[in-house]
Amino acid sequence: MRRGVRIGVDVGRARVGVSRCDRDGLLATPVETIQRASTEPVARLAEIAAELEAVEAVVGLPISLSGGDTPSTQDAREMAAMLAATMPVRLVDERLSTVTASAGMRASGKSTRQQRAAIDQAAAVVILQHALDSERAAGRAPGELLSSGEHAAEREED
Numbered sequence: 001m002r003r004g005v006r007i008g009v010d011v012g013r014a015r016v017g018v019s020r021c022d023r024d025g026l027l028a029t030p031v032e033t034i035q036r037a038s039t040e041p042v043a044r045l046a047e048i049a050a051e052l053e054a055v056e057a058v059v060g061l062p063i064s065l066s067g068g069d070t071p072s073t074q075d076a077r078e079m080a081a082m083l084a085a086t087m088p089v090r091l092v093d094e095r096l097s098t099v100t101a102s103a104g105m106r107a108s109g110k111s112t113r114q115q116r117a118a119i120d121q122a123a124a125v126v127i128l129q130h131a132l133d134s135e136r137a138a139g140r141a142p143g144e145l146l147s148s149g150e151h152a153a154e155r156e157e158d
Helices: 041-052 073-083 099-105 120-140 148-152
Strands: 007-013 016-022 027-033 057-059 089-093 144-146
Touching: 007 041, 007 073, 007 120, 016 041, 016 120, 027 041, 027 120, 041 144, 057 073, 057 120, 073 089, 089 120
Parallel strands: 007 057, 057 089
Antiparallel strands: 007 016, 016 027, 089 144
């Protein structure tokens, strides 16, 4: 398992959920929900990553259950590409992450109304935790590595 803090990102049309993990990559926890209308999300993600000294971002890629692109897939790819200019980014399959996050919040007693404020962060936690667990089980980094500019040298051999 690679060491270092990672941030998890759930890209939505209105909001972007952010999570983080500890340096040992054991546990993902919620960080923040970025409102896309009031903030430049990529700049804020870069700030959060710098504050946490994150080694990479794990961005959820919304793929349909049949494996094809969804209307949100291109949006997530574009945001991931912009973020890759500032740090290494991994795109990982996020199928059912929001459904899983919502079910977990319901199980903890949160109503649908109460979930709205935190569902994006919870989905980012699900995305990052799944990536961490996958890496631990497979012995290799998850998803597709995006890198550009100065981060090209950091590209891993898989």
